[in-house]
Amino acid sequence: MHFFKIALVVLTLYFITSLGKINAATPYDIFQFVQQSPLAFCYGTDICGDQPVLPRTFTTHGLWPSSSTNPAAPLTCAGTAFSRSEMNDPNNQYLQLLLSYSWPNFNIRQTNMDFWEYEYNKHGRCSDNTFSQTQYFREAYRLWSTYNALHLFSQTTWIVPGYPYRYIDLELAIRRTIGGKAPLLMCKYNGVSPYLVEVVICFDYTAANPVDCVRTTNCGNPNALVWYLLF
Numbered sequence: 001m002h003f004f005k006i007a008l009v010v011l012t013l014y015f016i017t018s019l020g021k022i023n024a025a026t027p028y029d030i031f032q033f034v035q036q037s038p039l040a041f042c043y044g045t046d047i048c049g050d051q052p053v054l055p056r057t058f059t060t061h062g063l064w065p066s067s068s069t070n071p072a073a074p075l076t077c078a079g080t081a082f083s084r085s086e087m088n089d090p091n092n093q094y095l096q097l098l099l100s101y102s103w104p105n106f107n108i109r110q111t112n113m114d115f116w117e118y119e120y121n122k123h124g125r126c127s128d129n130t131f132s133q134t135q136y137f138r139e140a141y142r143l144w145s146t147y148n149a150l151h152l153f154s155q156t157t158w159i160v161p162g163y164p165y166r167y168i169d170l171e172l173a174i175r176r177t178i179g180g181k182a183p184l185l186m187c188k189y190n191g192v193s194p195y196l197v198e199v200v201i202c203f204d205y206t207a208a209n210p211v212d213c214v215r216t217t218n219c220g221n222p223n224a225l226v227w228y229l230l231f
């Protein structure tokens with residue numbers, strides 16, 4: 001009997017430990033890859049300070065593990081927090097260089113590292129059962145280099161920065177390049193005129209294949225004119 005009690009305790013502890021590992025991150029079923037227009041992000045605010053030159057392309061805002069049933073709400077997860085020592089590992093020097101182009105910070109009160117840490121702690125660590133921290137940021141760079149919104153828009157030759165377009169035309173331009181899946185476009189407003197600030201492309205659990213985004217746009221109806229400002 002004593003043996004069975006010990007065995008039961010051991011099995012219980014093993015189960016609790018295993019459960020903790022399984023639940024190290026909150027369950028998610030999609031990724032939202034969020035790109036932003038630097039010009040639109042900085043327009044109408046002093047958060048960017050006096051930056052004479054902004055990137056003339058879309059940059060990464062974040063890679064967000066999400067629940068497809070409530071994609072607007074950030075997951076609450078207990079994954080491992082961002083490690084600056086891991087990011088500063090000599091093996092990640094080139095990764096940092098790549099991220100400085102693809103995922104730069106524009107807030108003058110933060111550094112790039114601050115921005116990456118904030119995004120990882122708020123979103124990224126929710127997927128640490130799938131990707132390590134380093135793998136997560138490498139995956140974010142891969143998505144940016146493959147699905148950069150400026151390049152995707154350019155596949156529709158008449159859509160170029162600096163002009164207003166119907167939301168439905170901008171959405172369709174992206175949709176055609178990602179296998180017919182629905183992207184999400186988000187806007188900022190200057191008075192009554194919306195301008196494109198974010199392009200969101202959604203992916204499956206492993207960030208391998210595009211899936212439909214189901215979050216609702218704030219840009220207005222499908223025929224609403226949206227300014228596409230990038231430079």
